[in-house]
Amino acid sequence: MAEIERIRGVLLDIDGVLYAGGRAIGGGKETVAWLASAGIPFRCVSNTTSRSRRSIAARLRTMGYDIDASWIFNPPLAAIRRLQGKRTFLLAQGDVGDDFLAAGVPLVEEGAEMVVIGDAGNSFTYRAMNLAFRAVLEGAGIVALEKDRYWMGADGLMLSAGPFVAALEYATGSEAAVVGKPSPEFFRLALEDMGVRPSEALMVGDDLASDIGGAQAAGMKTALVRTGKFRQDAFEASPIRPDLLLPSIADLPGALSKRYI
Amino acid sequence: MAEIERIRGVLLDIDGVLYAGGRAIGGGKETVAWLASAGIPFRCVSNTTSRSRRSIAARLRTMGYDIDASWIFNPPLAAIRRLQGKRTFLLAQGDVGDDFLAAGVPLVEEGAEMVVIGDAGNSFTYRAMNLAFRAVLEGAGIVALEKDRYWMGADGLMLSAGPFVAALEYATGSEAAVVGKPSPEFFRLALEDMGVRPSEALMVGDDLASDIGGAQAAGMKTALVRTGKFRQDAFEASPIRPDLLLPSIADLPGALSKRYI
Numbered sequence: 001m002a003e004i005e006r007i008r009g010v011l012l013d014i015d016g017v018l019y020a021g022g023r024a025i026g027g028g029k030e031t032v033a034w035l036a037s038a039g040i041p042f043r044c045v046s047n048t049t050s051r052s053r054r055s056i057a058a059r060l061r062t063m064g065y066d067i068d069a070s071w072i073f074n075p076p077l078a079a080i081r082r083l084q085g086k087r088t089f090l091l092a093q094g095d096v097g098d099d100f101l102a103a104g105v106p107l108v109e110e111g112a113e114m115v116v117i118g119d120a121g122n123s124f125t126y127r128a129m130n131l132a133f134r135a136v137l138e139g140a141g142i143v144a145l146e147k148d149r150y151w152m153g154a155d156g157l158m159l160s161a162g163p164f165v166a167a168l169e170y171a172t173g174s175e176a177a178v179v180g181k182p183s184p185e186f187f188r189l190a191l192e193d194m195g196v197r198p199s200e201a202l203m204v205g206d207d208l209a210s211d212i213g214g215a216q217a218a219g220m221k222t223a224l225v226r227t228g229k230f231r232q233d234a235f236e237a238s239p240i241r242p243d244l245l246l247p248s249i250a251d252l253p254g255a256l257s258k259r260y261i
Numbered sequence: 262m263a264e265i266e267r268i269r270g271v272l273l274d275i276d277g278v279l280y281a282g283g284r285a286i287g288g289g290k291e292t293v294a295w296l297a298s299a300g301i302p303f304r305c306v307s308n309t310t311s312r313s314r315r316s317i318a319a320r321l322r323t324m325g326y327d328i329d330a331s332w333i334f335n336p337p338l339a340a341i342r343r344l345q346g347k348r349t350f351l352l353a354q355g356d357v358g359d360d361f362l363a364a365g366v367p368l369v370e371e372g373a374e375m376v377v378i379g380d381a382g383n384s385f386t387y388r389a390m391n392l393a394f395r396a397v398l399e400g401a402g403i404v405a406l407e408k409d410r411y412w413m414g415a416d417g418l419m420l421s422a423g424p425f426v427a428a429l430e431y432a433t434g435s436e437a438a439v440v441g442k443p444s445p446e447f448f449r450l451a452l453e454d455m456g457v458r459p460s461e462a463l464m465v466g467d468d469l470a471s472d473i474g475g476a477q478a479a480g481m482k483t484a485l486v487r488t489g490k491f492r493q494d495a496f497e498a499s500p501i502r503p504d505l506l507l508p509s510i511a512d513l514p515g516a517l518s519k520r521y522i
Contacts, residue, residue: 126385126420133411133420149432150394159387159394163428170427171410171420 007221007256009196010035010042011073011187014056016206016228017249018044024063025227027250032065034253041194045073045187045203047180047210049118049145049161050094053077073190075145075180079116080105081189082143082179087111089135091128091164092118092145110135117168117176118145119161129164133171142168142176148210181207182214191220202243204252206230212242225249268482268517270457271296271303272334272448275317277467277489278510279305285324286488288511293326295514302455306334306448306464308441308471310379310406310422311355314338334451336406336441340377341366342450343404343440348372350396352389352425353379353406371396378429378437379406380422390425394432403429403437409471442468443475452481463504465513467491473503486510 012018018028035042044067046056053076057069076099088105089112090097096118100107112135120128136142148160165176180186191201198219205211206228215222223244224230244255273279279289296303305328307317314337318330337360349366350373351358357379361368373396381389397403409421426437441447452462459480466472467489476483484505485491505516 120387122387124387124390126381126383129385129424130417130420133424134418137418156391157395157398159390159428159432163390163394163432166431167420167424167428171424 006200007040007202008200009191009194009202010040010252011045011190011201011203011215011220012042012249013203013205013207013211013228014044014046014060014072015048016230017204017225018060018065019063020228024065025249027248029064029066031249031252032067036066038253038256040256041196043071043073043190043193045181045190047075047146047148049075049092049180050096050121052095052098054098055095073186073193074099075118075186076100078179078183078186078189079143079145082177083114083116086113088114088116089132089140090116090118091120091123091132092116093121093123112140114143115140115168116143116145117161117165119148119151120164121158124159124164129167132168136168136172136174142172142174144176144178144180146180147176147178181210182217184214184218187215187218187220191218202256204246204249208235208238208240208242213240216240223252223255267461268301268463269461270452270455270463271301271513271517272306272451272462272464272476272481273303273510274464274466274468274472274489275305275307275321276309277491278465278486279321279326280324281489285326286510288509290325290327292510292513293328297327299514299517301517302457304332304334304451304454306442306451308336308407308409310336310353310441311357311382313356313359315359316356334447334454335360336379336447337361337377339440339444339447339450340404340406343438344375344377347374349375349377350393350401351377351379352381352384352393353377354382354384373401375404376401376429377404377406378422378426380409380412381425382419385420385425390428393429397429397433397435403433403435405437405439405441407441408437408439442471443478445475445479448476448479448481452479463517465507465510469496469499469501469503474501477501484513484516 053072054069060067080103087108115132144165147162202221203215204223212222222242224242227248314333315330321328341364348369376393405426408423463482464476465484473483483503485503488509
């Protein structure tokens with residue numbers, strides 16, 4: 001294992017790291033409490049684009065995590081910084097629009113200067129796609145909250161935002177700016193909030209490409225956990241190597257307590 | 262102008278050549294009658310994927326054209342040849358499914374071996390896209406009836422099949438086989454029906470890329486008409502050069518009567 005400098009801040013992925021399949025990972029709450037007691041600041045980073053920060057934090061609290069909404073970093077937060085108050089056509093579902101409205105972003109159907117696309121589910125209608133398309137032809141930029149291909153739903157695989165972003169790119173010839181993980185900008189935004197430099201920060205995630213590869217590109221140290229979507233065969237086939245490989249979030253205090261790992 | 266060998270068969274694009282804006286082009290009917298009297302076989306080729314051959318022919322007859330449904334070549338016909346009776350998930354609108362059913366293609370929602378995508382309009386739902394996606398992940402091939410970006414509707418630009426084909430390609434990593442214009446296979450299919458070789462056939466169209474470029478790639482002679490979507494600036498900017506440039510379909514008999522043009 002590589003030598004890791006003293007870690008001054010931690011980013012925790014949520015789905016697959018703090019919980020999986022709707023249940024808290026064993027030892028997760030204790031690790032979060034340990035970080036607080038050890039004086040190591042942390043933020044929770046999620047690529048979820050169908051829930052507001054408040055919703056995400058509320059869900060974590062029902063699982064026993066002591067997490068404030070302001071500690072949640074999600075793609076809408078990165079998008080809001082990029083929008084700078086421009087009139088926005090938002091193609092998303094759930095209460096994620098609340099994050100934009102709370103930041104004073106005007107959400108419109110016509111005359112949009114920016115088109116923001118998240119995981120919109122049944123809101124991906126032909127009408128909505130045409131509205132987004134026309135806005136881009138009239139000069140609006142495209143911001144993708146994520147560009148994932150699909151996710152596993154209760155009754156089968158479901159298309160994520162990526163394919164619909166690709167559709168809009170094909171129709172318009174414009175390229176979307178992707179603001180969620182694995183965009184380095186996204187990790188830096190969460191680190192800025194703690195005042196921690198990337199080289200002194202550790203990203204803990206279960207996704208090799210999105211969590212580990214993205215954080216490495218941002219200059220961070222990384223820890224891959226064997227929970228959530230971790231698969232041994234995918235790990236062995238990938239060229240991406242984390243600094244740490246942990247059974248779960250429960251093993252983080254032990255790993256950080258060692259000077260050399 | 263290039264020397265053109267004696268033309269033994271003609272393909273006529275429909276929208277923009279035989280009619281435009283819902284009205285027959287002046288002299289069109291007379292040209293069709295002249296082809297019949299001169300003993301020059303012809304077929305009508307359309308990239309429309311929301312109407313059956315019968316519907317397309319019926320529409321032409323209401324405009325005074327003496328056209329039989331069997332003379333219409335549309336992307337479903339090319340797709341049917343490729344499907345070879347396989348169970349098909351069809352993502353399209355209008356009565357285009359009739360062409361598939363008439364050819365004995367079993368149309369299914371689950372267990373499809375092929376996914377066929379046309380201009381589906383409001384039938385492009387999240388549910389339908391997920392069904393298509395899952396079928397491809399389970400091994401089905403993708404056939405695109407066309408891969409156009411958009412078309413001009415009554416109340417603005419509308420997305421065509423292309424963006425949704427691109428979405429499915431992005432989600433699955435599979436590439437679609439495009440069977441409509443400008444696929445050379447499509448032109449050859451219509452020529453085979455007349456028993457005419459590409460080098461002895463003339464394609465008449467209003468679209469430089471789809472009609473002229475496609476027909477040239479199939480080895481045909483070409484005539485561009487200045488009706489429909491013809492634009493002088495686009496013509497001058499394009500590297501594609503037709504063998505003939507005609508004011509309209511009305512000028513075809515005169516051009517074909519000359520040995521050198």
